[in-house]
Amino acid sequence: MELTAATVLVASVGVFLISFMRGAFGGGFAIIGIPLLSIVMDPVTAGGLLAPLFIAMDLFALRYWKPSTWSKQDLVLLLPGLVIGIALGYLLFRVLDHRAIAILMAAITLLFVGLWFVGGATVSIRPRSSAKAVAAGLASGITTMVAHSGGPPLAMYLLPLGLGKEVYAGTTSLFFTVGNATKAMPWLLLVKPEGNVWILMAACLPAIPAGVWLGWRMHGRLDQHQLYRACYGLLVVTALKLLWDGVSGYLA
Template identity: 65%
Template sequence: MDLFALRYWKPTTWSKPDLLALLPGLVVGIGLGAYVLKGFDRHAIEIAMAAITILFAGLWWRGGNPVTERPRSLPKAIVAGTASGVTTMVAHSGGPPLAMYLLPLGLPKQIYAGTTSLFFTIGNLMKAAPWLMVAPRSSSFWGLMLLCLPAAGLGVWAGWHLHQRLDQAQLYRACYALLTITAVKLL
């Protein structure tokens, strides 16, 4: 999916200052996540991530759904990048920590989507080797991956077209709604 997405989200849609702040944490988080996979209960991490995400999204919904523009914070970016790295490695759910950092910045919708896309392209490339070391090595696993490939391209294409139709406020509402759905799924 990431490689399909880069066709749409070009370098002009990436927030380079945010990526520079987030990526070091992502590297550390993926390393921690690989370690966590071996010794911790991934379901406990999913529950903790879900609770934090529900709180974050709930506060936004309760506050009247504003598209805010808060200043960047290097410490928050490092924490978000690290948390995203751990949760993407452990539960394939690195989106909530990243969204918790990026959404309050009030980035234009193209910059938000492009930055998210590149962040996960880099993260997924980094976690591929460690994740595949712990993944099942069956022909059905690889067959499922091949079967999903066309759906990935179609999903990115559909997401791009939906993104073009939504204005900034609609996109932010959709992002917070998807965060809530993701949290419920993690629970």
């Protein structure tokens, strides 16, 4: 990868956008910033670049999403599946058809949002399910390792619980803090970043505090209903991006 001023600028904007999502929604929408990175590097290199930067975002976000914002009863159910899913994703990374996974995840996400829309675009609170939590954690672990799209499975479990907006964001934040710390080393082993990638990581670091802080400020301005509507809207954007990645991969 050639290190130019344009590369640094585009990558920094992409990292800022991901950091903003981290501060506003607790995480899970990293895939929205990846198209910008794909302008100046291939997706696999972008994965290696982002893996350590995710940890920096997580550490900064913990200043805002403190333990009082974590739904511990949900995290106890979600985290084991997440770690197992990341391990499975690492083992299957080279043999899985990434395009098919992207299309399947997009279809499931769009169906989930469609059902919410048909139901009047309101939060229909449902009881917790241990089986659904484990499945969501496992699916999120696999997709975050393979396609940087761990957000939809987690959101499909958490959104119907009707958690308060701070608890939703805080729980999501800690979930991806654990996930990003777990998948960082596997991604670095897969990608083996070159010297220019490490330099670019350092150049992108200043974008993280500003992005997380601005996202957190925006979160404070949203009420419960607005936050949930924004999350569902972002799920549509994420699903369409996954659908495009999958279909365009088959057409290429």
